[in-house]
Amino acid sequence: KAGVTQTPRYLIKTRGQQVTLSCSPISGHRSVSWYQQTPGQGLQFLFEYFSETQRNKGNFPGRFSGRQFSNSRSEMNVSTLELGDSALYLCASSKGYNEQFFGPGTRLTVL
Amino acid sequence: GQNIDQPTEMTATEGAIVQINCTYQTSGFNGLFWYQQHAGEAPTFLSYNVLDGLEEKGRFSSFLSRSKGYSYLLLKELQMKDSASYLCAVRANAGNNRKLIWGLGTSLAVNP
Numbered sequence: 001k002a003g004v005t006q007t008p009r010y011l012i013k014t015r016g017q018q019v020t021l022s023c024s025p026i027s028g029h030r031s032v033s034w035y036q037q038t039p040g041q042g043l044q045f046l047f048e049y050f051s052e053t054q055r056n057k058g059n060f061p062g063r064f065s066g067r068q069f070s071n072s073r074s075e076m077n078v079s080t081l082e083l084g085d086s087a088l089y090l091c092a093s094s095k096g097y098n099e100q101f102f103g104p105g106t107r108l109t110v111l
Numbered sequence: 112g113q114n115i116d117q118p119t120e121m122t123a124t125e126g127a128i129v130q131i132n133c134t135y136q137t138s139g140f141n142g143l144f145w146y147q148q149h150a151g152e153a154p155t156f157l158s159y160n161v162l163d164g165l166e167e168k169g170r171f172s173s174f175l176s177r178s179k180g181y182s183y184l185l186l187k188e189l190q191m192k193d194s195a196s197y198l199c200a201v202r203a204n205a206g207n208n209r210k211l212i213w214g215l216g217t218s219l220a221v222n223p
Contacts (some may be wrong), residue, residue: 033211042215043154043198056210090153097202097209099144102153 002027004093004103012109018079021106025072025093031055032074033100034066035090043090049074078108086110113137115214117199122220123189131184131197131217139204145173145184146198148216154198157184186219194221 005024013019025032033056034046045058049068066076072093078085086109092100115135123129135143142161146154160166160175160182172185186193196216202209 043213045211045213048210055208056205097141099156099159100211101156104153 004091004101006089006091006103006106008106009104010107010109012111013081014111015081015083017081018077019081019108020075020077021089021091021108023074023076023091023093023103025074025091026101029093029095029101030072031094031096031100032068032072033092033094034074034076035092036060037088037090037105038086046076046089081110083110113201113203113212115199115201115212117197117214117217119215120218120220122222123186125189125191125221125223127189128185128187129189129219131186131199131219133182133184133199133214135180135182135199135201135212135214137180137201137203137212139209140177141202141204141209143173143175143182144200144202144211145171145182146200148196148198150195157197189221191221191223194219 007022031050033048036044047066048056052068063079068074088105088107090105092102094100117133145157148154158173165174170187175182196218198216199214201212203212
């Protein structure tokens with residue numbers, strides 16, 4: 001069974017631009033969560049989607065948004081990028097509230 | 112508030128046993144997870160505890176005491192490849208849903 005895939009793997013943007021990241025969950029998994037990870041900050045929860053509905057949300061500004069499609073694939077968007085948005089963005093899928101399986105992540109660098 | 116505490120760093124010797132502790136204070140409890148994350152890689156699932164007691168899986172075991180808000184991950188016969196960050200996460204209540212609360216992770220260095 002294929003794992004969680006994320007595209008792109010690496011991205012370089014400049015301040016003020018916007019970015020869209022994509023995540024394809026494991027087949028049969030309807031829950032997709034997004035995390036931001038920076039050195040020393042651990043995993044910071046962004047949001048969780050289940051069956052196209054946002055089920056939980058972290059404490060990030062409105063510049064961070066997401067959505068989930070009917071095939072469970074999910075995208076997250078960051079608008080008006082700031083230097084502090086440079087991070088590894090991880091997507092994880094799960095069946096309901098069971099263990100999460102992580103994708104390889106998208107490493108975003110904002111210059 | 113919701114909080115998970117783990118030691119920031121630990122060191123151990125190859126072949127030894129190490130115990131990584133995790134204490135939590137959350138709104139409700141619906142299970143505790145341990146993940147391993149090697150540098151530059153994504154976290155991978157290690158164990159899940161929802162009832163009190165010890166869960167053993169090969170060289171790794173995880174223990175839970177819900178009354179004490181406490182868990183530990185026990186790694187036996189340490190190998191160099193066990194050098195990684197170990198993350199504790201608790202599934203807590205969040206309104207009508209359940210939310211994963213993550214610790215900052217414990218960075219384990221295994222020395223020869």
